Every structure is written in C-alpha cells, then in structure tokens.
Amino acid sequence: MADKVLMKGNEAIAEAAIIAGCRHYFGYPITPQTEIAAYMAKRMPKIGGTFLQAESELAAISMVYGVSSCGYRVMTSSSSPGISLKSEGLSYLAGADLPALVVNVQRGGPGLGGIQPSQSDYFQATRGGGHGDYHMIVLAPASVQEMAELTVKGFELADKYRMTSMILADGTMGQMMEPVALDLKVNPAPEKPWATTGTKLSRKHNIVNSLSLVPEELESQNFARFERYKTVEENETMYEEYMTEDAEIIIAAFGIAARVSKNAINAARREGIKVGLIRPITLWPFPKAPFARAAKTAKAMISVELSMGQMIEDVKLASECRVPVTLCNRAGGMIPSPEQVLEAIRAAAKNGGNK
Amino acid sequence: MVVFDKPHALTDTPFHYCPGCTHGIIHRLVAEVLDELGIEGKTIGIAPVGCSVMAYNYFNCDMIEAAHGRAPAVATGVKRANPDNIVFSYQGDGDLASIGMAETVHAAARNENITVIFINNAIYGMTGGQMAPTSLVGQVTQTSPYGRDPKMCGYPVKICEMLSQLEGPEYLERVTVNSVKNARRAKAAIKKAFENQIAGKGFSLVEVLSSCPTNWGMTPDAALKWIDDKMIPYYPLGVYKDRSAKEEN
Amino acid sequence: MKEIQFLFSGFGGQGILFAGKFLAYKALVEGKQLSWLPSYGPEMRGGTASCSVIIGDDPVGSPIVSHPDVLVAMNLPSLDRFESAVVPGGTIFLDSTLIGRKVNRTDVNVVAVPATKLANENGFPTLANMILVGKILAELGQFTETGVDGALAKVISAKHADMLEVNKKALKLGADYKGE
Incomplete structure (x- = not known):
C-alpha cells in the first residue's frame, strides 16, 4: 500500500x-x-x-x-x-x-x-x-x-x-x-x-x-x-453495516451523521443495548435490502440526519413501515452529538419499539 | 457552368422555418463558409433554445443542443477540451441577449476562441412573438401589446456596441441579409469570424439583423423593408471591433 | 494507546490550526489513526478559531471534539467557552500570558505556560502555539525526536524550510519549561 x-x-x-x-x-x-x-x-x-x-x-x-x-x-x-x-x-x-x-x-x-x-x-x-x-x-x-x-x-x-x-x-x-x-x-x-x-x-x-x-x-x-x-x-447499491448481526435497534445514517452514530452505538453497547448501524454509501440507489432484512428482526429504527428528516422517508419505505422509525436530528448547520444519538437509542430501547 | 447546389455542410432535412424567415439564409451562409474553409469535419456547432433550436438537424457537422442562453458556456467547454476543433454557437436574441447575457459577456471578456452567430430579429419567435431584449421602442408584441414602453421595459440592448467596450473580444460586426448585397457582406463577416478562430485570434461575433414576418405581422417583403426602415437606424450595420485590423494599421 | 481528543482554541492568527496540524502529522508519521477538523467561517483572521484533533489506534468515529481530553486555550474567550467541556480528569493547557484568570474546575489538570511571553523573549513571537504543543508532548510522554522531525518536515512546506529549526526550538522550549 x-x-x-x-x-x-x-x-x-x-x-x-x-x-x-x-x-x-x-x-x-x-x-x-x-x-x-x-x-x-x-x-x-x-x-x-x-x-x-x-x-x-x-x-x-x-x-x-x-x-x-x-x-x-x-x-x-x-x-x-x-x-x-x-x-x-x-x-x-x-x-x-x-x-x-x-x-x-x-x-x-x-x-x-x-x-x-x-x-x-x-x-x-x-x-x-x-x-x-x-x-x-x-x-x-x-x-x-x-x-x-x-x-x-x-x-x-x-x-x-x-x-x-x-x-x-x-x-x-x-x-x-x-x-x-x-x-x-x-x-x-x-x-x-x-x-x-x-x-x-x-x-x-x-x-x-x-x-x-x-x-x-x-x-x-x-x-x-x-x-x-x-x-x-x-x-451498484453500496452500504456498510456496523454491529447489525444481533441488533434490535437499527440506526440509519450517512456521512458525518454515521460517524457520530458509531460513537453513540459503541457507548450504547457498553450499556448492553443491542444497536447497530446501516450506513447507505449510495443514497441513490438507496440500499433497500438491508433495511428490509433488518425490519424483520429489529424493534425500532432511528434515522440520524443533519436535516429536518429527509432520508427517514426512504428508511420507512425500505422497511415497509414494519417497525417504528424515529428521527434524531439537528438542522441549519448543527450536528447531532453522540449524546443526543445515545439518548435516542436509550429511548428506543425503553419503548421496545412502541412509539 | 455554375450549378446552384446545397452546401455539403447542410443536411437534407427541410428547414422548419416560416416563409420569409431569414434563418434559412443565414444557415446557408454558415454552411457555405464551413465548406469553403474545409472545416466541416472538425466543426462542432452549438444550437440554442429558440426558433433555431433544431439547427442540429440542419448542419452536417457534430452538433450539441444547449440549455437556454448557455451556448457560449457549452462552446467554452467544447473548445477548452478540443482546442483543435472549430466551435460555433448559433443563437437568437432572447437566448444570447436576455437569459444568456452573462454567458455572452464573459465568453467575450475571456476572448474565448469561438465563433458566435447572433440572430437579432427583435422578437421571441418560437414562443409566439413576445418582447425580446432587442425589441424596438414602441414595437408591439404579445407581451408589449401597447408598444415597448421604455419607462416600463427600458431600452433595446445593443450587443455589438456593448461588447465593443470590452478588452476581450477580437471581432464584432453587425450585418443583415435583407438584400443580396447585404447577404454577401454578411457571408464575408461570417467567414472572417471563422477564419479568426482558425488563426487563434479569439472571440468573434457576427450579429445578423433578421426578419420575422410571422410575429411581426408582415409579409416577407414588408419585413425585409422593416429591417431597413426601423432596425438599421437603431442597430447600425458595421464593424464594431476588429483588433487585428486595428493592430495592422 | 488510548484515544486522545484534543481541542485547540484561540484567536485566528495564533496558529491554532497549524498546531493541530502538527499533531496530526506527527500521528501520521507514527502510523496512528487520526482526524483533524477546523472550525471554518468568514473570519479568516482575528476571529475565534478552533480545531479538533483525535489521535488513537482505532479508526476515529466522529471527528468533532465536544468533550476534549486535552483543551489548549490560547486566549480567555477560549477558556471561558470550553473549560466546562473538558472531561473530568482531562488536562487544560493554557497560555498564561494572555489568560489572567485561574481555571475554576478542580477535577481537571491545569498546565499553565506563559507561551506568548516565552515566544517574545526568544525572538519567535509567532510561535507561542508550538511552545504549548511542546509542553503537551512532554506531559503526554510523546516528545520523540523522530516524531517531531518527521511531522515538522511534513507540516512546513519546502518553501518555508528556514522555519524548521525555529519551530523545533519552540517545541523544545515548551517541552523543557518547568513552571514559573
């Protein structure tokens, strides 16, 4: 190399x-x-x-x-x-x-x-x-x-x-x-x-x-x-999965939001929460398959975005609304902190998929 | 024996232009020049949005259809990528002098080594006769039904005069094709504009005062006369810039 | 090594980004994982500047440092703004020439260096940043000749090769500083 x-x-x-x-x-x-x-x-x-x-x-x-x-x-x-x-x-x-x-x-x-x-x-x-x-x-x-x-x-x-x-x-x-x-x-x-x-x-x-x-x-x-x-x-669909094998909670995030989410996932795992990440690398074509697959076993999904919630629509479509999908976001140039994402993970874990 | 023939640089596709429209004449003049200079095989033409949007069907050289007003930018890309090709844009007044004004001015300012054929008929033809940036004061159009009022719409844009103030461009000339004599003069200008590019001299624009009998509401004859009576007094014919000629003197 | 998150903060023009870059290059030379992220904005000079640097053995997650292990405060507004963000047990390095007040936190280590004064006295008034960096490396036990030389060679362009020695001098001065 x-x-x-x-x-x-x-x-x-x-x-x-x-x-x-x-x-x-x-x-x-x-x-x-x-x-x-x-x-x-x-x-x-x-x-x-x-x-x-x-x-x-x-x-x-x-x-x-x-x-x-x-x-x-x-x-x-x-x-x-x-x-x-x-x-x-x-x-x-x-x-x-x-x-x-x-x-x-x-x-x-x-x-x-x-x-x-x-x-x-x-x-x-x-x-x-x-x-x-x-x-x-x-x-x-x-x-x-x-x-x-x-x-x-x-x-x-x-x-x-x-x-x-x-x-x-x-x-x-x-x-x-x-x-x-x-x-x-x-x-x-x-x-x-x-x-x-x-x-x-x-x-x-x-x-x-x-x-x-x-x-x-x-x-x-x-x-x-x-x-x-x-x-x-x-x-040509590309994505990365991180700790999704046993995940009950799936985070959807791309770019910087995925980086922040990994920190939160590591922290949540230390608390015993089974959470993983699906990171779309191609946003179009959107990687529908891993979300459809995860929707069969996961209890909840969280879309972490630096927007008012845009990719969340594709996450809902790809998971065919089988699991509740919540939004964890900042907007206008702000970036969600790992703590904010961790809170969203904890909330999802507590609700056990009930919105 | 001289046989009147179609220039090789024109395809066999019949023009779609209205009777009495001078686009056909100007297409032919451009094609004759491509033939005479032997450059058809290395020429790439850029068609505008407007009546001549389908110019790509009429010229035998490679052609690109640009977004409205962007032909000089597209031509810039083509010429930068293929400096050995000959690149021309063919644009109407709405395309070149309104929505594409920035592209026109900056291509001229950069002295981009391209040839621009600018058709000024003082009207938006394809969309059915709306006021153009070059419509004359008092001219009645669909969107100036009481005549162009400078208090409301300002004054018609004089492209050659305006661009002549720039350091950049090599050659600017205004011609018309409303008589055989004028058409000959126009062809000479078009030829020069291509020769300049071959010689690497830079941005050459030929403004051709053109007729639009359909949207002017005139017979073809009256339209040609209107160019003499109304357009030329406001848009005088002549060379507005010719850097090389100036340097030679 | 355990991942360390650094936050550099000061006025634009104090070499905040450069100091962070030096650490980043040192980590690169030493084969570590790292990220360097500047604040960016319309104030090119004179405004507040900060930069996040993360160095460790594992791939870096978020490159944004909001809770630094090491805060480097080169002016008072920086200390005011970021003092509370430092993780308990973390360290604040500050330029005591420009920061008149004491650190209020009692659960962090404080290393005060009169960096601007030292820089002025030693004839390189623009290198207070590197004096502080030298001290950081010494405190972390990471001041190695090869690392420092390697990083300087990368962070200082060939055009400014004359600046190599004086930067190294500033780093050493900081590393050797034993307190007022």
Whole structure:
C-alpha cells in the first residue's frame, strides 16, 4: 500500500479526480468547498488540463455539459445554493444522457442559509434536483479516504451508465483532514462513439440533445432511461453495516451523521443495548435490502440526519413501515452529538419499539 | 457552368422555418463558409433554445443542443477540451441577449476562441412573438401589446456596441441579409469570424439583423423593408471591433 | 494507546490550526489513526478559531471534539467557552500570558505556560502555539525526536524550510519549561 498522506476531504476529491483522468474542471467560489477549485487551479495547468472559474454556476455546469459532449471525464463542485443553480444543467445532462461528476459539499439552508455542515439537500440529490424524470447516482462518503475512492467510483459509474454521479458530502467531510492512501485503481473511460469530436467527414454527424418534441419518442426515451436505472439499482447499491448481526435497534445514517452514530452505538453497547448501524454509501440507489432484512428482526429504527428528516422517508419505505422509525436530528448547520444519538437509542430501547 | 447546389455542410432535412424567415439564409451562409474553409469535419456547432433550436438537424457537422442562453458556456467547454476543433454557437436574441447575457459577456471578456452567430430579429419567435431584449421602442408584441414602453421595459440592448467596450473580444460586426448585397457582406463577416478562430485570434461575433414576418405581422417583403426602415437606424450595420485590423494599421 | 481528543482554541492568527496540524502529522508519521477538523467561517483572521484533533489506534468515529481530553486555550474567550467541556480528569493547557484568570474546575489538570511571553523573549513571537504543543508532548510522554522531525518536515512546506529549526526550538522550549 502506498504511503498515506494527510489531506482535507475537498483536496482528496480534487486529487482523486485527477487520478481518475479528469482534466477539465469548472467551478464558482462558494464555502465550504472552495479548496476543490483552489486545488484544481494549481494542478490543472501543470498537467495540461483545464481549470476555469466560470461566471456562474449556470455557466460552469454548461461548460461541463460541453466537455462531456466531447467524451471527456469532467467535473464541477459547489455547495447547496450553487447546486440549485446547477440543477438546470443536471436536468439537461440527464436528458442528453451525458456522464459527469458533480460534488455538493452541503451547507445549511434554505436560501443563502449558513456555511456550516448540513445534509438537507438529500431530497434534491436523490430525487434529481432539476425538472423531469431522472436520477443521479448519489454517493455519500464518510471519511476522507472515501471522498477519494468514491470520486473515482463516481467517474466510472457515470461513464458506465451515461449518468451524472454526485458526491453528496457536507462541510465537515470537506474540511476535515485524515490520512488517505491515493493508490487508487481506475478503470479508464470506455469508448464514447456518441461524442461530438468532429465528423472528419467519415461518419454521420453526432448530436447531443435533450429536446424531443414527439411525446411517444420522449416517453420511450424515459422508459429506456429508467430501464438503465433499474440496472444501476441492481448492481451498484453500496452500504456498510456496523454491529447489525444481533441488533434490535437499527440506526440509519450517512456521512458525518454515521460517524457520530458509531460513537453513540459503541457507548450504547457498553450499556448492553443491542444497536447497530446501516450506513447507505449510495443514497441513490438507496440500499433497500438491508433495511428490509433488518425490519424483520429489529424493534425500532432511528434515522440520524443533519436535516429536518429527509432520508427517514426512504428508511420507512425500505422497511415497509414494519417497525417504528424515529428521527434524531439537528438542522441549519448543527450536528447531532453522540449524546443526543445515545439518548435516542436509550429511548428506543425503553419503548421496545412502541412509539 | 455554375450549378446552384446545397452546401455539403447542410443536411437534407427541410428547414422548419416560416416563409420569409431569414434563418434559412443565414444557415446557408454558415454552411457555405464551413465548406469553403474545409472545416466541416472538425466543426462542432452549438444550437440554442429558440426558433433555431433544431439547427442540429440542419448542419452536417457534430452538433450539441444547449440549455437556454448557455451556448457560449457549452462552446467554452467544447473548445477548452478540443482546442483543435472549430466551435460555433448559433443563437437568437432572447437566448444570447436576455437569459444568456452573462454567458455572452464573459465568453467575450475571456476572448474565448469561438465563433458566435447572433440572430437579432427583435422578437421571441418560437414562443409566439413576445418582447425580446432587442425589441424596438414602441414595437408591439404579445407581451408589449401597447408598444415597448421604455419607462416600463427600458431600452433595446445593443450587443455589438456593448461588447465593443470590452478588452476581450477580437471581432464584432453587425450585418443583415435583407438584400443580396447585404447577404454577401454578411457571408464575408461570417467567414472572417471563422477564419479568426482558425488563426487563434479569439472571440468573434457576427450579429445578423433578421426578419420575422410571422410575429411581426408582415409579409416577407414588408419585413425585409422593416429591417431597413426601423432596425438599421437603431442597430447600425458595421464593424464594431476588429483588433487585428486595428493592430495592422 | 488510548484515544486522545484534543481541542485547540484561540484567536485566528495564533496558529491554532497549524498546531493541530502538527499533531496530526506527527500521528501520521507514527502510523496512528487520526482526524483533524477546523472550525471554518468568514473570519479568516482575528476571529475565534478552533480545531479538533483525535489521535488513537482505532479508526476515529466522529471527528468533532465536544468533550476534549486535552483543551489548549490560547486566549480567555477560549477558556471561558470550553473549560466546562473538558472531561473530568482531562488536562487544560493554557497560555498564561494572555489568560489572567485561574481555571475554576478542580477535577481537571491545569498546565499553565506563559507561551506568548516565552515566544517574545526568544525572538519567535509567532510561535507561542508550538511552545504549548511542546509542553503537551512532554506531559503526554510523546516528545520523540523522530516524531517531531518527521511531522515538522511534513507540516512546513519546502518553501518555508528556514522555519524548521525555529519551530523545533519552540517545541523544545515548551517541552523543557518547568513552571514559573
């Protein structure tokens, strides 16, 4: 294994993107993800790549659209308010079946909100964000190592399924430093015969397009796209289970909330409470199977979130409401403490599943 | 013997444009230039949202359909990724001068090495004739039924004049295609705009005053005359910036 | 080793984040598990800055330190804010040049170092942070030449290589400090 280096999560994303073969980055400054742009501004010119600070998020995502049309690995990054602006482009990328990597280092909202960590863009990310029927592959890292690994994975999945992959991180993940091993395995981009690279007068012209005015055609495109999404759901769902074998209480948490929850679970286990964690790594596709499985034996589930309760809806759907699911949350840039989560665990243990 | 023929850079797909609309002429001029410069095989065109949204069906080169107003940003991405390709955007006035104003101004300010064909017909055509950023004072449209009132809606935007104030762009010219003579002049400008890109000179924009008989409520003939009578006095034809020519003098 | 949770706090510009980074790099060099998390905000200089560092043998859970084993308070507002958060039996290291009051808690250890005064007297007025870190390492029994040299080499960029020696001097000064 390679020597580990100490990096901020944001920097790990940037370096991993370069390792994955991304040579084109477009961004616009916004806290708390600006380190990604700064890193790219430094590195890209030295490796023959493009770093461009766009005039807006709208422009940045459209530049991504242009590069992706040409078949290259390309990315942009932002934080919550900027992602709302990029949502236009996210919808167009989906409509044109273009691969791209988009990073959202979330901050508290709505509106301008704050700059402290949040997970309140869960709905926006997992339901698509922009208009129309579409999904993105949403990856939720919980360590700096995963920030790097999921960035590579994100590019690969985007290419494989011609979709946008989104890294849904938060201010904590972006700002924290941890040791990270950068000996990342990368699958090179596949051939992209659809890319607009010039016909060289030797083939029919390629068209990258999301306009489709005949409803029957547009419908069949949507059906075909969702067939592809089904394959993604079958093959690419990722999650981590922690102490779930005998767990009577299941915590659902991703990203920083999962890290906090592990502390609480360790403390609760010392008190003899049988509690475990299911940590979705892909938020879309959501890992339904482990929740459905756990719902057969667990007495209660707790969704720990930095939001007013968004993932809890997927937890309820996945567990088919067989067990009560409660919310343990902070919002607006606040982070639940291990003590708060421990209290929720104790309450669930005491109620024995009775709400 | 000279046989009138379709340029290779145009597909066989019939245009969907209304009778008397000058989009068809301008498409043809662009295609002729691609042919004459021998660049069709390495050209990537960006279509806008507006009447020319389906330009991707008409040009034989690779084409990308952009979000409304974002064509210069898409073109920027394409050109940065493929500097050896020739990249042009083809945009109407709503696309370029309203919703895409920021993208236009900043691509020009960066002197992005692309070619922009800007169709100014002073109206939103595809959506049925609403007021455009370039609609003239007093012009009656669906959303200015009493005539464009500057007290309410301000004044029409003069793109060439405005961009000429920037250090960035290489070449800005306003032309029209309402006569054979003017169309020839327009083609020369379009050709220059592509030649500039080939020579790596940077951002070149050709604004083409265009007609919209359908939404202006005129016959095609009257529409061409309206360009002379109403549009040119407010939007004078001519070169607004030509850095290389200036440097040569 | 048992996991130790550090909280560094002071004014922006006192090198709070740097001090934490140094400890993090030292842990990296020594093959430990660790996390480093800064407070971040619009005040780049002059506001309050804090950073959480966790070092141990096992993977770190939450990187947020709300109940530090070791609090490093470099100004009075930091002590006021975090004194009550320290775990019983924990240790507060404070810069006694800038903090006039005594620690009220009786269930914690207190190590007072006039770090700013020492830094000024020794001609490196910006390194009070490293004097305190030196003292922390000495108190924890973790002041090793290899660890310190290795960490300094990583945390100080090649561009500022001239700062290596003076940082080490500050660390040693802190480590050797025996009280007023």
